[in-house]
Amino acid sequence: MEIEIGRGKKARLAYGLDDIAIVPSRRTRDAEDVDIGWKLGPYLIELPLLASAMDGVVSPATAIEIGKLGGLGVLNLEGLWGRYANADEILEEIAALPPETATKRMQEIYEQPLDLDLMAQRVREIKASGVITAVSLTPQRVRDHWEAVVAAGLDVLVIQGTVVSAEHVSRSVEALNLKEFIANVGIPCIVGGCASYQTALHLMRTGAAGVLVGVGPGAACTTRGVLGVGVPQATAIADAAGARVQHLLETGQYVNVIADGGMRTGGDIAKAIACGADSVMIGSPLARAYEAPGHGTHWGMATFHPTLPRGARVRTQQVATLEQILLGPATENDGTLNLMGALRTSMATTGYETIHEFQQAEIMIAPSLQTEGKKLQREQGIGMSR
Numbered sequence: 001m002e003i004e005i006g007r008g009k010k011a012r013l014a015y016g017l018d019d020i021a022i023v024p025s026r027r028t029r030d031a032e033d034v035d036i037g038w039k040l041g042p043y044l045i046e047l048p049l050l051a052s053a054m055d056g057v058v059s060p061a062t063a064i065e066i067g068k069l070g071g072l073g074v075l076n077l078e079g080l081w082g083r084y085a086n087a088d089e090i091l092e093e094i095a096a097l098p099p100e101t102a103t104k105r106m107q108e109i110y111e112q113p114l115d116l117d118l119m120a121q122r123v124r125e126i127k128a129s130g131v132i133t134a135v136s137l138t139p140q141r142v143r144d145h146w147e148a149v150v151a152a153g154l155d156v157l158v159i160q161g162t163v164v165s166a167e168h169v170s171r172s173v174e175a176l177n178l179k180e181f182i183a184n185v186g187i188p189c190i191v192g193g194c195a196s197y198q199t200a201l202h203l204m205r206t207g208a209a210g211v212l213v214g215v216g217p218g219a220a221c222t223t224r225g226v227l228g229v230g231v232p233q234a235t236a237i238a239d240a241a242g243a244r245v246q247h248l249l250e251t252g253q254y255v256n257v258i259a260d261g262g263m264r265t266g267g268d269i270a271k272a273i274a275c276g277a278d279s280v281m282i283g284s285p286l287a288r289a290y291e292a293p294g295h296g297t298h299w300g301m302a303t304f305h306p307t308l309p310r311g312a313r314v315r316t317q318q319v320a321t322l323e324q325i326l327l328g329p330a331t332e333n334d335g336t337l338n339l340m341g342a343l344r345t346s347m348a349t350t351g352y353e354t355i356h357e358f359q360q361a362e363i364m365i366a367p368s369l370q371t372e373g374k375k376l377q378r379e380q381g382i383g384m385s386r
Helices: 060-069 087-096 099-109 116-127 142-151 178-185 197-204 233-251 266-274 322-327 339-350 375-380
Strands: 002-006 009-012 020-022 038-040 043-045 049-051 072-076 134-137 156-160 189-194 210-213 256-260 279-282 363-365
Touching (some): 072 116, 072 156, 134 142, 233 266
Parallel strands (some): 189 210, 256 279
Antiparallel strands (some): 020 363
16 A cells, blocks of 8 residues: 655555564464475575674584584675684774774774685685584675685575675676676576565576575664665565566566564564565574674674775673574573574464465554553563563
8 A cells, every 4th residue: 555755756665573573373283293494405404593604603613503404594704704814803893993993993993904814715725524514795796706716615605785786886896787697697596685576576586596685674774774775574575475476477586585684583584474484594592602703793794895884783681592592592581582482382372283374464553562461561671571
């Protein structure tokens, strides 16, 4: 439904994950019978979860740990891990920076040139552990580096930017032809971000195995303020899911929709999948792990942009292990621990056995979902009021 903004402009109403609720169905089931696995190219992945390609969240060590727990850690090869052999020392410096100088100093730190040998070494380091190895490169640089990292044993390539389109236009450089590029890489590629039906559909037509959906919802991202660009996640995911159906009808090929950002709790993840996502990519919830390399801080890939930063280095508390955050047991009641257990229980409570079944769940617009009957929690700063 379109709403008239003024005589010359109409707009759709869009919804975030906080605006909706999952409606229980006529049946329930045991959580132990729920299957939350999904398929990415030839790989069967136990947990529908990717760890965001953020330097404060994914290191080679945490990528390995997340892989062993059943998820997929994505290392940002254009970040500190592809520039500094002593990345841990640099991360300690960034964590100690005062807010007023953090962005400027980070811009200076990220001026260090990329080291192709080091990038390949990071891939080999993760690969040697036996987990699925995934890294992120931007569309601007992927042509320069992909061959070396694929030769090092890369399994999944994520081509990621704030917004990625299949029809980039430039008068100064040769634009990346995603369709030709993906056809030549020889491993599954995930591309994004995007936030609309048409963009998602065009990215699916490039041959991508997955599409990242989300522009600006992340805790550390300032894109929506700096650029005024973005779509609330529930609507963005549902639009991309619609594009997936159209692409499936056209080609017979199923492309994964991966909700990227804007999720803090297990309930948020459940709602993203009920809107149509096959998996989610999260960063901020994992930055709270004791093992997270950011030492209680994290930031997005555009935070250190040399001329127009679009992110903030944000602080969080490191409160649990990666295993507790993903698989439990939870020692808090606010939904931020045992994320995958919460997803299983949500699916069991509403009667769905698989991710694909759960994508068909009934959704309601529920603006009072977070506040109805929660007066005492709000007053005491506990539970859902955190």
